[in-house]
Amino acid sequence: MPIPLQTALLLVLSNLFMTFAWYGHLKSLASKPWIVAALISWGIALFEYLLQVPANRIGVQQLSVGQLKIMQEVISLSVFVPFAVFYLGQPFKLDYIWAALCLVGAAYFMFRT
Template identity: 60%
Template sequence: MAKSMSYPLIKTILLLSAANLFMLFAWYGHLRDLHQKPLWIAVLVSWGIALIEYCFQVPANRIGFTQLNLAQLKILQEVITLVMFVPFALMYMHQPLKWDYLWAGICMMGAVYFIFRN
């Protein structure tokens, strides 16, 4: 990856972050907000949220693929997922902070190093 981030890379990161926020709610938000509703309602709501997620994810991947290879794009998405998941789990889902989040982050830093090294 270049020493300074290019505009397409910044745009990719922002779009992937927005997509991931929607996907967290699609995948996990129903566990808090719709747990007493029938499953089919949770599925429909999640699909609706996921549709919005795809409106960010697809352009992010197209833009990102102009500067990154597929593996780099995937690792970038996974890092963003972890960065977004921890605050979501703590603040929205009221889950306890765990040391495992730190260890997972360190593992992801290793993945970033290996996938982006020259």
Template identity: 60%
Template sequence: MLERVLPLCLLLASNVFMTFAWYGHLKYKSAPLVVAILASWGIAFFEYSLMVPANRIGSAVYSVVQLKTIQEILTLLVFAGFSTWYLGQPLKWNHYAAFALIVGAAFLMFYEP
């Protein structure tokens, strides 16, 4: 059980760091671009420190394609919350519809007839 859940937790945490690295600076547009880049790199270090073990541990129970799919779904979930909570840009109905289609695609990645 732990071997299935631990990679998901690590992927979730890594996505939180990466979302802040990629989009967190948008809240501080007056900061110089070089500061935003350096801060993003610093944050991304922690993302990699979680993503690499997540993939290494997860590859024992998930295929690489499944790991990537899990990562993408978690990215969307984290981003949806981040966009609304941190950036104050709530999602619209069409965003939810698009996410639902992506979740449907993810289902197909795990479906074994």
């Protein structure tokens, strides 16, 4: 499997954990004290790091650090928007599209040769 694809797949999985760690408690643990939510989020974040660190170590073999960061941001928004809309019940906003277009521009400039 090509290194950029391995990296992207690991970052997608990492972002799923990260998004639940950062925002999942807003719905699932809303009635619990913040310290409980923080501790559970830290536990979830451990799995995020177990995927994110290898993703970056694999990716840096062929990608620059800037390219890795932009790839991470594109994936992060791609995971966050469906999570916000479908899990948290937030309305879809046109601003998500504008943000995505900005990231397309950032990806263009980071990956052009």
